[in-house]
Amino acid sequence: MSETIREGGCACGALRYRLRGEPIFVNNCHCRQCQQQTGGTSVVNAFTETENFELLSGELTQHTVKSGSGGPHRIFRCTHCGTAIFSHYPRLGELGLGLRVGTLDEPASLTPDAVVFTAERMPWVTLPDGIPQFEAYYDPARVLPPERFGRLADMVRRREANA
Numbered sequence: 001m002s003e004t005i006r007e008g009g010c011a012c013g014a015l016r017y018r019l020r021g022e023p024i025f026v027n028n029c030h031c032r033q034c035q036q037q038t039g040g041t042s043v044v045n046a047f048t049e050t051e052n053f054e055l056l057s058g059e060l061t062q063h064t065v066k067s068g069s070g071g072p073h074r075i076f077r078c079t080h081c082g083t084a085i086f087s088h089y090p091r092l093g094e095l096g097l098g099l100r101v102g103t104l105d106e107p108a109s110l111t112p113d114a115v116v117f118t119a120e121r122m123p124w125v126t127l128p129d130g131i132p133q134f135e136a137y138y139d140p141a142r143v144l145p146p147e148r149f150g151r152l153a154d155m156v157r158r159r160e161a162n163a
Ligand SMILES: [Zn+2]
Pocket: 010, 011, 012, 013, 014, 015, 078, 079, 080, 081, 082, 083
């Protein structure tokens, strides 16, 4: 079976990357923090193991903000134009990343597994049919297919072993 390869980049074109394999899960998050950080109604992030992300060109600059849990949420942006490419979140640290799906060359190639923090959405936003929705977050063990939940659990174990 050939592995899926996706590519993407920033707005100025200096930064290009490659994403190997399918993400573990894709969230469309409507929380207030995502609204503030993006200036938009929500964000779409694809979560995967960091080793599946390969920088092809350009440079990343790191900006740290507070996550929902209060721990460091580290946003990595193109040094040249500031487009946010991915984030490391406290739970998985550097083992996992949330890639901004809008930076893919073909963002329509990924569909969210879940719409989260719908309770915080801008009141005029219509939510999509056919995608599970949660007022806050969800239990990944219940929502994700076993193979993908296994990849997540494996990262959590690796993270705890290194803590
Ligand atoms: Zn750029």
